[in-house]
Amino acid sequence: MEILKFKLSGKSAFFKKPEVNTYCYFTYGNIHRIALLGILGAILGYKGYSQMKDILSIKEEIDLKPAYPEFYEKLKELKIAILPLNPKGVITKKIQIFNNSTGAGSKELDKKNKIEYGVNLIVKEQWLENPKWEICILLDCEEAKKIKEAIQNHKCKFYPYLGTNDHFADIEYLGVEEAQPIEQDDYRIDSFMAKDNIEFIEKNSRQLRKILSEDEIESYSQFKYEEALPKSIDAEVNNYELERFVYTNGFVKFLDGKQVYSILNQDNKEAIEAKKRKNIVFY
Template sequence: MEILKFTLSGDTAFFKKPDVNSYYYFTYGNIHKIALMGIMGAILGFGGYNQQKIKNDIKKSSKSKELAVYPEFYERLKDIELSIVPLQDKGYTNKKVQVFNNSVGYASKEEGGNLIVKEQWLEKPIWDIYISLNDEKYTEELRDILKEFKERMINRNFVYIPYLGKNDHYANITDVKIYEDAKKTYLKQGEITDIYGLALDSMFSLENDSMEEDDLFETEVKWKYQERLPIELENSWNQYITSSCINTNFKLRAKSETYIFEIDGKRLFFL
């Protein structure tokens, strides 16, 4: 199995949660699968939400019934499998609320047209990203797309500049590697393993009920990060479909049969 790996980082990042209040815009605590598809789409030159809206408006004016269900980047990449590995201590990225003015004329209907924006940003985020390039479930079209993506990553030939959520947050892409012989391992229901990076809570349970005698003298601090992150788009309004994801140094027990990849001695779960 061929796997492409790269390190993704930035000074700041903002992956907007749709459930906002009147005072702050909040961010997810990690990059998620849809945001990664967006970055891949930018590198490949695929259209996003704005292009989808423009095309659909044109089709509506011509009374066409064949409207685009998804933005192009998602339509063409939705079947990819990838792994997200947060590299921050204990899987947690610090957050800080930023306050700034948006004074473009259409930003606010208030007097003076000045909108005060309060956003929660991730500080110094960094992840290792692993993307399966030739899974047996992929269509021939998707394999060709990922072949082009691989070449663009190796040659640093991006169509659009990739961002971490929006264009205030430039993305750094480094340490691009290709693993040509990644090992795919199947886990039986009830099997216990370590998982490096994010895993679906629906597939694993935390194995912390029983401790061996040696664990009493273990100096490593045990930790767990858990959050509902977007993994799909629904086909009516392109809203996020989320799933609970975990990242931990506890051992995990498989709730049902699944598979993982072994790369550089690390066991990775692919979303």
């Protein structure tokens, strides 16, 4: 089995949290699975959430059944791994204030003439600055192979955005390599992991002393980035379904025997020359 690798980055990004829609719009701190599937769907030309609005706008009575947007229906089985490239997974956020003067952002009702008209809307959004990730996709299905062909040949049907069309996405093809599964009791994982599936190995534990020398334990400094991110969407109303994900440099043990893969580290020239590797898990 092969793994497709590419770098996804941009000057800014905005992955909107749906819980808050007054005063200021907030973003998730990292790209999540649904947003990534949306980008891949745009590359392949699949329809998005606007398709669901078209269904609801049909005037005659229809039997509405649970349904997904086309991009999610076709890509929901993809096995992906997201590796943060910003230090410790933390991406700087800043509030941006701008005017939406197109009239599409806000509608007012003229009660006297019974018409709607657009007005100027002041928008406040929290943007991620200079985000970057390495994305890995397991090439075990036809849709994954279509994505490989598109990225290898620098082709896309629709422009890929990091959340909204204010944020263009840069995609850099990194290569395809053979998947190398590894089996052991403890790991350092370089991608996001589901929190409920792991157990952290504490610094002063006997298990860690079997892995590291005394000097390495003394200098052992662990960080942990944790966030509730969308993992799937509900078929009834297409709302996000969240799960807590973790990115850490600490050692962990998987509770359900999750398969771990090893890939080449392509962060910098020194890592490539030294043939250093990274450990990832798909979800």
